[in-house]
Amino acid sequence: MARTRGGVVVGGGIEMTPRYLEDFAVGQTYGSGHIRIEGDRIKSFAAEFDPQPFHLDDDAARNSIFRGLAASGWHTAALTMRLLVESELKPAGGIVGAGFDEFRWPHPVRPGDELRVESEVIEVRPSKSRPEQGLIKVRTTTFNQDGKAVQVLVSNLVVPRRGSDGNNGAL
Amino acid sequence: MARTRGGVVVGGGIEMTPRYLEDFAVGQTYGSGHIRIEGDRIKSFAAEFDPQPFHLDDDAARNSIFRGLAASGWHTAALTMRLLVESELKPAGGIVGAGFDEFRWPHPVRPGDELRVESEVIEVRPSKSRPEQGLIKVRTTTFNQDGKAVQVLVSNLVVPRRGSDGNNGAL
Numbered sequence: 001m002a003r004t005r006g007g008v009v010v011g012g013g014i015e016m017t018p019r020y021l022e023d024f025a026v027g028q029t030y031g032s033g034h035i036r037i038e039g040d041r042i043k044s045f046a047a048e049f050d051p052q053p054f055h056l057d058d059d060a061a062r063n064s065i066f067r068g069l070a071a072s073g074w075h076t077a078a079l080t081m082r083l084l085v086e087s088e089l090k091p092a093g094g095i096v097g098a099g100f101d102e103f104r105w106p107h108p109v110r111p112g113d114e115l116r117v118e119s120e121v122i123e124v125r126p127s128k129s130r131p132e133q134g135l136i137k138v139r140t141t142t143f144n145q146d147g148k149a150v151q152v153l154v155s156n157l158v159v160p161r162r163g164s165d166g167n168n169g170a171l
Numbered sequence: 172m173a174r175t176r177g178g179v180v181v182g183g184g185i186e187m188t189p190r191y192l193e194d195f196a197v198g199q200t201y202g203s204g205h206i207r208i209e210g211d212r213i214k215s216f217a218a219e220f221d222p223q224p225f226h227l228d229d230d231a232a233r234n235s236i237f238r239g240l241a242a243s244g245w246h247t248a249a250l251t252m253r254l255l256v257e258s259e260l261k262p263a264g265g266i267v268g269a270g271f272d273e274f275r276w277p278h279p280v281r282p283g284d285e286l287r288v289e290s291e292v293i294e295v296r297p298s299k300s301r302p303e304q305g306l307i308k309v310r311t312t313t314f315n316q317d318g319k320a321v322q323v324l325v326s327n328l329v330v331p332r333r334g335s336d337g338n339n340g341a342l
Contacts, residue, residue, distance in 0.1 A: 045249075048253070065264055074248055097276065100271070
């Protein structure tokens with residue numbers, strides 16, 4: 001049974017089968033659902049975390065480098081994480097980042113955009129120092145409804161090996 | 172005069188003097204104020220953006236890789252941006268990232284932590300293709316109250332040159 005906390009499915013269920021290091025292979029791809037970003041949430045997120053005029057105010061944004069209201073890149077990153085957590089990429093023990101090789105926002109996110117992510121496994125390797133785990137390198141591209149990439153993130157994720165308790169690991 | 176929107180100072184005032192490319196030099200450092208992260212906000216941020224048990228639930232977190240409730244790294248990143256926007260690093264035209272060279276979370280952020288950032292300019296270079304602007308590379312380290320680094324971010328920021336309108340630029 002999937003458990004729900006605040007409407008968010010966080011565990012259990014057939015669709016939640018956790019994957020161990022041995023289950024990942026270079027070339028695998030994982031899609032996601034969609035999430036819509038509204039102008040009001042762009043502004044309230046920015047007021048709390050990135051209070052710059054081009055994320056807060058339509059008029060100020062028109063005269064900025066963004067030429068119109070744009071979401072904070074950190075808002076895009078946070079929504080990408082939501083899509084990723086709910087995608088079929090399900091490392092046992094959770095999505096735990098050990099650092100990033102690439103991270104950029106090639107195109108602004110606008111009010112009303114519908115975002116989705118595509119993840120591709122580009123490397124799988126056991127840990128030399130920790131036999132119970134390994135790392136996978138995943139390129140996660142966030143697209144808008146026009147198919148434009150709004151974020152590219154290459155992450156190194158800690159993944160337990162089958163037979164471990166799924167929770168060991170370095171931080 | 173500084174203007175305030177929702178309690179957030181977003182422009183004007185002596186302390187807000189914008190800096191152009193010519194004002195930045197390798198070795199300059201910029202501190203910040205402090206911000207406290209509460210357990211309830213860790214959980215509500217995670218429910219919206221990173222719904223994994225170790226960010227949502229104290230009991231589940233104890234048995235996870237984090238060995239206790241930890242903030243989503245994206246929450247840490249967003250709070251770092253808030254501290255950075257309100258720090259004395261004030262590029263004319265705003266803090267606009269053109270990509271990152273390094274990004275990692277070496278230590279978990281816990282409920283009640285008090286975060287601050289230190290930024291160091293490590294490179295300044297004019298743009299070859301856009302004479303009205305340049306890039307600065309800045310290492311921003313986020314520290315907790317014990318002086319432990321919880322995030323390291325090396326950003327490339329777009330900065331206008333003096334005499335430009337401060338808003339030109341590629342995106």
